[in-house]
Amino acid sequence: MSSIVFWDPSCVRAYDTQSLLREATGGTEASVVRIADALDAHVIQHNRVEAVGRYQPPGRIEGITDVVLVRDPRALPVVRGLYPDARHHLWMHDQINAGSTRGRRLAGMADALRDLSVGIVCVSDAQRRGVQATLDRMDVAGRVHARTIYNPVDGALQPDGSPVDRNKLVFFSSPNKGLKFTIDAFRALRREMPELRLLIGNPGYKNDRSARIEGVTWLGPQPQSRIHAEVRTALCTFCPNFVIPETFGLVFAESTALGTPVLTHDCGAASEVIGDPQQVLPVTRAQRVYERALRGMSSRMRSGPARIAAQMGLFAPHIERIRAWRSGARPQTGPDPRFQLATVAEQWRALLSSSP
Numbered sequence: 001m002s003s004i005v006f007w008d009p010s011c012v013r014a015y016d017t018q019s020l021l022r023e024a025t026g027g028t029e030a031s032v033v034r035i036a037d038a039l040d041a042h043v044i045q046h047n048r049v050e051a052v053g054r055y056q057p058p059g060r061i062e063g064i065t066d067v068v069l070v071r072d073p074r075a076l077p078v079v080r081g082l083y084p085d086a087r088h089h090l091w092m093h094d095q096i097n098a099g100s101t102r103g104r105r106l107a108g109m110a111d112a113l114r115d116l117s118v119g120i121v122c123v124s125d126a127q128r129r130g131v132q133a134t135l136d137r138m139d140v141a142g143r144v145h146a147r148t149i150y151n152p153v154d155g156a157l158q159p160d161g162s163p164v165d166r167n168k169l170v171f172f173s174s175p176n177k178g179l180k181f182t183i184d185a186f187r188a189l190r191r192e193m194p195e196l197r198l199l200i201g202n203p204g205y206k207n208d209r210s211a212r213i214e215g216v217t218w219l220g221p222q223p224q225s226r227i228h229a230e231v232r233t234a235l236c237t238f239c240p241n242f243v244i245p246e247t248f249g250l251v252f253a254e255s256t257a258l259g260t261p262v263l264t265h266d267c268g269a270a271s272e273v274i275g276d277p278q279q280v281l282p283v284t285r286a287q288r289v290y291e292r293a294l295r296g297m298s299s300r301m302r303s304g305p306a307r308i309a310a311q312m313g314l315f316a317p318h319i320e321r322i323r324a325w326r327s328g329a330r331p332q333t334g335p336d337p338r339f340q341l342a343t344v345a346e347q348w349r350a351l352l353s354s355s356p
Helices: 027-039 073-082 101-108 110-116 125-138 179-192 224-232 250-257 270-274 285-294 303-311 316-329 341-353
Strands: 004-008 042-045 066-070 087-091 119-122 145-148 165-171 197-202 216-221 234-239 262-265
Touching (some): 004 027, 027 042, 027 250, 066 073, 073 087, 073 101, 073 110, 101 110, 101 125, 125 145, 165 179, 179 197, 179 234, 179 285, 179 303, 197 224, 224 234, 224 250, 234 250, 234 316, 250 262, 250 270, 262 270, 262 316, 285 303
Parallel strands (some): 004 066, 066 087, 087 119, 165 197, 165 234, 197 216, 234 262
16 A cells, blocks of 8 residues: 555545445545545544544554645644654645635644645645635745645446436535526526526535425435445536535536536635536626615515515526537536546656655
């Protein structure tokens, strides 16, 4: 086994290779599994109590030369104490902006970052810009460098000729990533196209089944095989999110790899990952004002304001795009070589084998 360990100090529950097959798994966890397995690396998780192959409880492993800390820089003192002679890397998966809560956490580790010359890996250029701005304010940019390595997509995900249900939309992101706005937009869509259905699932660490909504089916947490099967036959992955910017958007990359287009907003890394303006709508000032005003309301309570907003044309771009796609203008998509597991794993190998 290699001399590399991925250390996850913040996962909600322990996970391993089999998790991808048997249970709902978040994008970060799926990416850790794929890269660690490809590199034959150890994985340590803060809440794991017994070892399962390469997946192990917290502790010291002999012969480690590189530690990749996942997400949370506050664990740097712990891994530094256990592996003082290793090279340290910080694999960021969250949005980091100067002055934000996560930005302050990163700034709080300035001394450790500087002393260890920590290399920071970002999952998109969009995310890296925020990280770099934070590093610049911390005055550590000369010793701490950020680079982009995209999250990996399983090479087996390709179009397979599955029939497309022109009435089926799917949402498989965490519900805090714009689900309420998605439901509001879907209500407007369904008033124009009553045949439409929306299937909603999630990665498992957040759930939202607060509203009984006509045309909506709540699937709850699902393993990736079920998600991929539903995505294959959908008209599109419908995720008009601008509430929490995607730092990568594995759901987007996997959906397009399967041959199913995405309809989302130009927020975070969406345009960078999707690469097709037909699948990315601009965010309007009216949409931001609307969402800000209704942020604390449940989906049920938003029904009335959403109807008024629809009458004022707030969801007209979504209606226009879905209607066009149902009428034959649906974009053709497929695997993106930037995100192929073999490509991404090789970039990690190059990083971890390079000279200090």
